[in-house]
Amino acid sequence: MKESQTYTFLTDEENKSTRLDLVLSLQLREVSRSFIQKLIEQGQVKVNGQVCTSKKYKTETGDRVEITIPEPQELKAEAENIPLDIVYEDDDLLVVNKSRGMVVHPAAGNESGTLVNAVMYHCGDRLSSINGVIRPGIVHRIDKDTSGLLVIAKNDAAHESLSRQLEQHTITRRYEALVFNNFAEDEGTVDAPIGRDPNNRLRQAVTVQNSKRAVTHWRVLERFGKYTLIEAKLETGRTHQIRVHMAYIKHPLVGDFVYGPRKQPFNVEGQLLHAKILGFVHPRTGEYMEFERPRPEIFERVLEKLRR
Numbered sequence: 001m002k003e004s005q006t007y008t009f010l011t012d013e014e015n016k017s018t019r020l021d022l023v024l025s026l027q028l029r030e031v032s033r034s035f036i037q038k039l040i041e042q043g044q045v046k047v048n049g050q051v052c053t054s055k056k057y058k059t060e061t062g063d064r065v066e067i068t069i070p071e072p073q074e075l076k077a078e079a080e081n082i083p084l085d086i087v088y089e090d091d092d093l094l095v096v097n098k099s100r101g102m103v104v105h106p107a108a109g110n111e112s113g114t115l116v117n118a119v120m121y122h123c124g125d126r127l128s129s130i131n132g133v134i135r136p137g138i139v140h141r142i143d144k145d146t147s148g149l150l151v152i153a154k155n156d157a158a159h160e161s162l163s164r165q166l167e168q169h170t171i172t173r174r175y176e177a178l179v180f181n182n183f184a185e186d187e188g189t190v191d192a193p194i195g196r197d198p199n200n201r202l203r204q205a206v207t208v209q210n211s212k213r214a215v216t217h218w219r220v221l222e223r224f225g226k227y228t229l230i231e232a233k234l235e236t237g238r239t240h241q242i243r244v245h246m247a248y249i250k251h252p253l254v255g256d257f258v259y260g261p262r263k264q265p266f267n268v269e270g271q272l273l274h275a276k277i278l279g280f281v282h283p284r285t286g287e288y289m290e291f292e293r294p295r296p297e298i299f300e301r302v303l304e305k306l307r308r
Contacts, residue, residue: 004070009200011063014262020045021055024067026257027202031069031107044068077106077136082118087291092158092284093151094119094137097293100147100270105138119152127152128159139163140171140237145255147296148175148275153283161283166237172279173234175242176221176295178272178302179251180260183228187219190245194238203258204240206248214238216245224306227254231276243271254302266302274299 007028015023021040025033039045040055046066047057059065085097098104098115105116119127119137127137130153137152139162153159165171195211197203215235222229228251232242243259246252252260256271279290295303 004068006066006068007201008064008066009202011059011061011065013061015059015063016061017058019055020047020052020057020059020065023059023065026262027200028067036067039067039069044070077114077116077120078112079121079124080112080117081121082113084118084122085293086122087149087293088289092154092282093162094123094154095149095151095278095291098142098147098150098275100145100296100298103144104141104150115150123152123154126154128154128156130156130159130163140166142275143240143243143271143273145270146175146273146275147299149278149291149293150275151278151280158283162280165280169235170281172277172290173237173275174277175232175234176274176276176299177230177232177242177246178254178299179228179230179246180226180254181228181251182223182225183220183230183251185220187217190214190216190218190249192245192248194241194244204238204244206244212236212238214241214245216242218246222303227306229303242273266305268298268302272299272302 009027011023021033021037024036028036037055041053043051043053044067045052048064086094087097088095103114106114116136116138129136137154139151139153139159142148142150151162153162192206192214193208193211194204194214195207195209197205198207198209213236217233217235218230220228221231234241243253243256247259253271253273255264255268274295277290277292279288281288
């Protein structure tokens with residue numbers, strides 16, 4: 001059995017008078033709010049060193065919140081008949097367009113309804129085993145609220161080839177994001193290491209402590225004054241990389257409650273970030289393949305509002 005994980009963070013001014021379960025669900029975007037409420041009731045959450053079992057507790061600025069997420073003894077991914085937007089498929093791999101709001105693989109608090117559950121139903125036992133029973137076939141991930149393209153390996157040989165391309169930074173990954181504020185330049189690069197935020201264990205941050213090099217290239221696609229539509233090209237693939245890098249240069253993503261302001265415009269929950277283009281060399285044929293999918297409807301609605 002794996003050990004449980006404990007995360008600690010300090011609440012800020014924007015958290016003042018906010019329910020404890022909401023504060024935690026905004027920090028732990030990959031965990032369902034109902035599971036967080038259950039953890040609070042079970043005494044797995046402390047505020048300022050004291051166990052707090054009230055999900056309705058209103059946090060104060062500077063509260064030290066600690067949450068322990070127990071690792072279940074045995075977590076198995078089960079096949080579920082969930083519709084998939086399949087962009088391409090052959091005997092070696094599958095390219096899917098993940099919907100916004102879908103978690104990639106099961107974890108504590110999200111045991112079902114994930115992309116893995118859907119892929120297992122579609123592919124049966126034709127998935128690579130490299131990442132184990134919880135993440136069969138999963139070569140790379142995108143966040144729950146990020147939409148867009150992912151490649152899934154159907155066998156170990158394909159998985160190894162695609163993983164090697166990821167490590168060598170030869171896979172093309174281009175995203176589109178709506179960010180706050182206008183840019184002085186038309187394009188640029190953020191080369192800043194990313195690791196766990198020393199002040200908030202639930203987040204990533206640009207830091208020199210226990211970090212890895214992270215490089216994001218960006219360019220402006222459309223300007224809206226207070227907001228900018230950008231393309232971001234990943235050279236490396238760190239957790240929350242685009243979100244962390246854009247916040248670091250004072251252009252947090254619209255809808256990002258974790259790295260951006262708590263009060264968000266346009267009534268969107270979760271960052272407006274879309275993995276639009278994905279390209280790689282096919283593991284068997286050696287042919288370069290590239291796929292593209294348009295932004296989801298909610299993203300387009302916000303852009304249309306800005307254009308008007």
